[in-house]
Amino acid sequence: MPRLLAFLGLLALLFSGGVASAQTMPSRCTGKFVNPITDVCWGCLFPLSIGSFKIWPSARADTDNPNLPICFCGSPIPRVGVAAGFWEPARLIDVTTKPFCFPNLGGVKLSPGFQIGNGYVSQSSQIGGKGENTAKYHVHYYVYPLLYWMEILTDFLCFEQASFDIAYITEIDPLWQEDALTTIINPEAVLFTTPIAQAACAADCVASTAHLPLDPLFWCAGCNGSMYPMNGNVGANAGMEQSTRLAAERMIYKMHRQGLAWGTMGSKALCNKYIMPILKKQQYRLQMVNPSPMVSGREACSPIGGSTILPQTGRVYPVIGEDVGYLLWRKRNCCVL
Incomplete structure (x- = not known):
């Protein structure tokens, strides 16, 4: 394992060093700590259910629950x-164009002393004679079991009993730097590059915006683009609201593919979490908490692939290299003993 990590680190240096010298990066890192009282959409906890019966209904769509x-x-x-x-607030996600910038930690920017991970900035290119915006992001994934910390229900054993932790950073992950290396964890991506497969994502866009995403279309991130490759290279950047959400959604899928995130919804999860290498998108909701928290409204915590046109327009400030933070809500079915 140490030799493997050293080899992967060497690859990251090789692939990232050339990009760093060719591009300039904005140096200012922005963000703030998430206030658990004012920055969290507490209405996103709902609906609450016992079996299939909703004891606290909500206008937000819910996944299927056990019948009994x-x-x-x-x-x-x-x-x-x-x-x-x-639904529980379980994880925090940073999405940033600047390496080692942590928006959800107050906008702190670390200096590791080497060039690994540099060169991630938004840029424009010409494709077919038309201007095409692309973006490249780094993502950080935090363990954030908010309900357990706040001791809302101290004896509720279904809560994840963990401490705050930075679980994953992409700056030192060579699979996040290069599309070719990413095929190691998503070799099936080549099967979903056809126009027919991509056109099917239109249905996922409608479904995820109106109700819930279509889990059989696992290669789609709804209105935001394709789940492949599982990295921060966004080939069609329609705006930072759309592209940062896509980078966050790809990170969620990547965590599941690497066995670092598990299934927590449905009858199968009542007694234990289970391995979910193919992401079931319905398990998650994303709420923006940086730079401008969304704390109310049906779309405050929209499903993976939901449209960002109406609920999030204008929430990312028009500043080069803006940094964004998301709170990840996770559906939990649990047998309360």
């Missing part, structure tokens, strides 16, 4: 519990 309110976990003698369903 009673569940059984454990062996050889199973324990009887109540099948609860709720």
Whole structure:
């Protein structure tokens, strides 16, 4: 394992060094700490359910819950519990054009002393005679079990009992730097580059905006683009609201593909989390918390692939190299024993 990490680090230096010398980066890192009271959309907790019955309904779409309110976990003698369903704020995600910039940590920018990861800036190119905006982002993934910290329900065993942690940063991940290397974890991407496969994403865009994304179309990120490649290279940047969400959504998929995020929804998750290498997009909602928190309205925490045109227009300031933070809401079905 140490040799593998050293080899991957060497590859990252090789692939990123040339890009760094060719482009200039904005140096100012912006952001603020997330206020758990005023910056969190607490209405996104809902609906709450026991079995298939909504005990606290909501206008927001919900995933399918177990039909029966009673569940059984454990062996050889199973324990009887109540099948609860709720949404929990579980992770934070930074999306930034500047390496080692952490918007959700107050806009702090670290200086590692080497050039790895440099060169990630938005740029324009000419494709087919037309201007095409592209973007390249770094993403940071935090463990953020907010409900457990705040002790809202101290005896609720379904909460993830963990501490705040920076779980993943892409600056030192060579698979995030280069599309060719990314095929190591998403070799199936070549199957979904056809016009027919991409055209199917229009249906996912409509579904994710109106209700919930279409999980069978796992290669689509709805209105935001394609899930492949699983990195921060956005080939069609229609605006920072759209492209930063796409980078965050790809990061979520990447975490599942690498076994660092698990399934928590449905009957299968009542007793334990389960491996989910193919992302079920319905499990997540994304809420913007930096630079301008969205804390109210049906679209405050929209599903993966939901349109950003109406709910998020103008929330990213027109500053070169703006930095964005998202709070990741996760659907949890759990057997409360």
